[in-house]
Amino acid sequence: MKTLHIVAFVLLVVGGLNWLLVGLGIWDIGNLFGGQDAAVSKVIYVLVGLAAIYELVSHKGICKTCGGQTV
Numbered sequence: 001m002k003t004l005h006i007v008a009f010v011l012l013v014v015g016g017l018n019w020l021l022v023g024l025g026i027w028d029i030g031n032l033f034g035g036q037d038a039a040v041s042k043v044i045y046v047l048v049g050l051a052a053i054y055e056l057v058s059h060k061g062i063c064k065t066c067g068g069q070t071v
Contacts, residue, residue: 005058008051015048 018029030041 004054008054011048011051012055015052018048 014029021027021029028036029044030036030038033040033044035041036045
């Protein structure tokens with residue numbers, strides 16, 4: 001589970017930085033792999049989305065800061 005959490009975290013960081021760069025109009029990681037319509041780019045976007053869902057669902061159980069507290 002720890003490995004899955006680390007992979008999901010890294011993907012979320014990559015995705016977050018990508019959206020920052022897209023928002024600033026500087027660059028999109030999809031362009032590195034042939035544009036947004038390229039299969040590799042789509043796989044990366046899907047993996048980042050799945051990582052976000054995983055972190056959303058499992059966050060409270062594994063986060064030391066939240067520690068299972070209710071919001």
